[in-house]
Amino acid sequence: MVELKSPAExxxxxxxxxxxxxVLGELRERAQVGVNLLDxxxxxxxxxxQRGAQSCYWDYSPSFGRGPFRNTVCLSVNDAVLHGLPFDYDLRDGDVLTMDLAVGIDGWVADAATTVIVGTAAEEDVRLVRATEEALAAAIAVAVPGNRIGDISAAIAEVAHGHGYRVNTEYGGHGLGRxxxxxxxxxxxxxxGRGFRLRPGLTIAIEPWFAATTDRIVTDPDGWTLRSADGSRTAHSEHTVAITDAGPEILTRAA
Incomplete structure (x- = not known):
């Protein structure tokens, strides 16, 4: 069931x-060569x-994971793109790191992700990260009342294909709120023009993610971490967005 939120909500x-x-901004600054994922x-x-917030990930047990997730942030390195479990790993020069964070405060949730390149950036990795950011911006631009979910999906795919990337449809964006x-x-x-019609009060997470040379993914033995099937680099960008009469509002934009 789709729940529309009031302006107060x-x-x-x-x-x-x-x-x-x-917090994601702080992580972007901290993600330097030699920093451990567990830090x-x-x-x-x-x-x-400190904030008195609640992690949406801690004890999360969806059908696609193995048992409860026991971390507060997803950290996915290089060919890992989604649901990465933090582990004892020191970041290396040139690593591509995706950080995905979902938190609740006073019963209301927000979810966002960002990908950074640690140290020296390879041109092909910069292009991949930029493609997810461009796709996110294009998707947000069409997230207006009267449009449909298909308009968001098509906008993401158009950017991906324009960069030569294929799109996986197993995992994507979603509604959120409570x-x-x-x-x-x-x-x-x-x-x-297809799918659920966008209406004011709808709150959604839009999250394009691409792998450099495949649209297939595999799951690590940990039961959570999703990687590109061919080992190619990946990137992921995400914002929580509210559909309003005045247009889309990014709720996870830095102040």
Whole structure:
């Protein structure tokens, strides 16, 4: 069931979104050569504790994962793109790191992701990250009342194909608000003019992610981490967005 939020409820989500953006900004600065992924996880845990917030990931047990997730941030390196478990790994020069964070404050959730290149950036990795950012911007631009979910999906796919990337439709965007995953599902490829009609009060996470040379993914033995099937680099960009009469509002934009 799709739940439309009131302006007051969107205002509550805006508070959460700003916190998510702040913490992701701190992680972007901390993600340097030699930094351990577990140190990034520890930073997020402490920030959530200080704020009195709740991690949406801790104890999360969806059908696609293995048992409860026992971390507060997803950290995915190089060919890993989604649901990466933080582990004892020191970041290396040239690593591509995706950081995905979902938090609840006073019962209202926001979700965002960003990909950074640690140290020296290879041109092909810069292009891949930029493609996800461009796809996210294109998708947000069409997230207006009267359009449909398919318009968002088609906008993402158009950017991907324009860069020569294929699109996986197993995992994509989603509704959110009181919980991290709500209806509707938002594939990263689809037909414009199709699907659920966008209405003011709808709050969604839009999250294009691409792999450099494949649209297939595999799951690590940990039961969570998703990687490109051919080992190619990956990137992921995500914002929480509210559909309003005035147009799309990014709730996870840094202040």
């Amino acid at each position: 969107i205002a509550n989500m805006r508070v959460t979104g700003r916190f998510v953006a702040e 990034l996880e520890a930073h997020v845990r402490e920030r959530i504790r 919980t991290m995953h709500e209806d509707p599902h938002i594939p990263n490829e689809g037909k414009a």
